[in-house]
Amino acid sequence: MFERFSPGRHRRFRALLSPYLDGRLDDVQVRRLEQHLRTCAPCQGEMQTLRDTxxxxxxxxxxxxxxxxxxxxxxxxLPPTPAYLWGMRAATSVAAIALMLLFAGDFLGTFSREAAPAPDSGPATAQEAKSALAEPQEGAKTQEPPSAMAAEDPSTQIEDEAFAQAAAPGATDEEDVLPTTALEVALGGLLAALALITLFATRRLRRRRAML
Amino acid sequence: MAASGYISPVDESLEFTSDPPDASLVARAQEGDMHAFNQLVQRYQRQVYYVAFRMLGDSHLAEDVAQETFLRAYRGLSRFRGGSLKAWLLRIASNACHDVFRSRRGRQDLSLDSLMEEREAPWASPDPSPEEEAVSGELGREIQRGLLALPRDQRMVLILVDVEGMSYEEAAEAVGIPPGTLRSRLSRARAKLRDHLLQKRELLPPSFRHQ
Known part of the structure; x- marks a missing residue:
């Protein structure tokens, strides 16, 4: 009798009616449900209409x-996709992601200027790359008088050390690295997210194709 | 055979003279044997068509979906990795139905009564049983309206299990969900359809109306 005043209990039993009709309940559930049905006319009605449906x-x-x-x-x-096409697609994806990561890395200041052009430069462009690299190094030397001056003039050493410490988190040795700002971090993150989204979208598309 | 009027004599011979299992027909079809593939078409075309018909409520669209299903099945046969061929075909049919819904988005809904009345399909039984007679006519149309009023994922499981008579496992495979999910989805679908039908008590058989 108490069951009649517990709507939540009715709901739970009513959710079992459909699998009950199909014989998909275990023995314990069947026993409980049948016991409830014997005492609950509304649930009995529900089961009957469900069975009729x-x-x-x-x-x-x-x-x-x-x-x-x-x-x-x-x-x-549809002609099967040739193997070389898959290779080219893979290469394109890898290149695109590498490019995005490179941009992201550059914005984040994790790659130095020397590292960027190195992997792809063939023999013809090696010279150009070298000369291109030389310039910023020279620039870096002229822009960084503190270390040079520190060696020459011991009186300014304390000031220079303080300066060097302040500059240390952003710059290493003689490299000229872009300072990291919130905007650049955000841009880098955005690019990385874009690369991830592209990856997932491609995977989803492929899965859908496989399903037909 | 009640349906012989709609199947050509050649098709009948395909259907009844030999009865090799699906797996061997699939293997032959995968090697390019069109006759073997057409035997499979013969075996499952009515189920595929009927599920699409109940899903869409339109016989012409259902025919398009059925044809598209077998075309896609032929093209994707190399990807069939065993299991229930019927479930695999119905999964393709289900995707094809969703494509129809997508292409018709924004246009008139498929559940218009005119579609049902103007484009009624031929029925299987010239001598319907008392139960079949009970759901012919207006009640049958009301049930179809109720089906079309359900969310598509619920409609599909209801059609597969209660109309097509598939097991939970096979239907779950066809829809691509675990059997537990199918069980609860089916439960909701049945309850919704029942509520829809109870709004038209005058059409229901006496036993139903009694409640």
């Missing part, structure tokens, strides 16, 4: 197609 669906007349769907001739099968 299923009965109606099962006796729906079957519609037949007007024609057959056999294939008269071999349909034009």
């Amino acid at each position: 299923v009965g109606l669906l099962r006796s729906l007349p079957r519609a037949l197609p007007r024609r057959s769907f056999t294939l008269a001739e071999r349909p034009a099968v």
Whole structure:
């Protein structure tokens, strides 16, 4: 009798009615549900209407197609993707992601200027790259008088050390590295997120294709 | 056979003279044997068509979906990795139905009564049983309206299990969800359809109305 005043309990039992009709409950659930049904007229009514609904669906007349769907001739099968195309796609993806990471890294200040052009420069461009690298190094020397001056003039050593300490987090040795700002971090993060989204989107598309 | 009027004699011979298992037909079809593939088409075309018909409520669209399903199945046969061929085909059909919904988004809804009435499909039984007679006519249309009023994912599981008579496991495979999820989805779908039908008590058989 108490069950009648507990709507939550009714809801739980009613959720079991559908699998009960299909014989998909275990023995304990069946026993509890049947016990409840014996004492609860509304739930009994629910079960009866649910059973009738299923009965109606099962006796729906079957519609037949007007024609057959056999294939008269071999349909034009989409040509399988050639292996080299997969290779090129993979290479493009890798290049795109590497580029994004490079940009992100550059914005974050984790790559030095020397590191950037090194991997792809062939023999023809090696000279250019070298000369390009030389300039910033020279620039860096002229822009960094503190260390040079510190060696020459011991009187300014304390000031120079303080300066060097202040500069230390942003710059290492003689490299001229862009300072990290919040904006650059945000941009780097955005690019990295974009690369990840691209990756996931490609995977999803591929999965969908596989499912047809 | 009640449906012979809609199947050509050649098709009948395909269907009844031999009965090799799906796996061997699939293997032959994968090697390019069109006859073997067409035997599979013969075996499952009615189920595929009927599920699409109940899903869309339109016989012409259902025929398009069925044809598209077998075309996609032929093209994707190399990707079939065993299991229930029927579930695999119905999964393709389900995706094809979703493509129809997507392409018709923003246009008139498929659940318009005119579609149901103007484009009624031929029915299987010239001599319907008392139960079948009970759900023909207006009640049958009301049930279809109720189906079309359900969310698509619920409609599909209801059609697969209660209309098509598939097991939970096979239907779950066809929809691509775990059987536990199917169980609760089916439960909600049945309850919603029941509530829809109870709004039209005058159409329901006496036993139903009694409640």
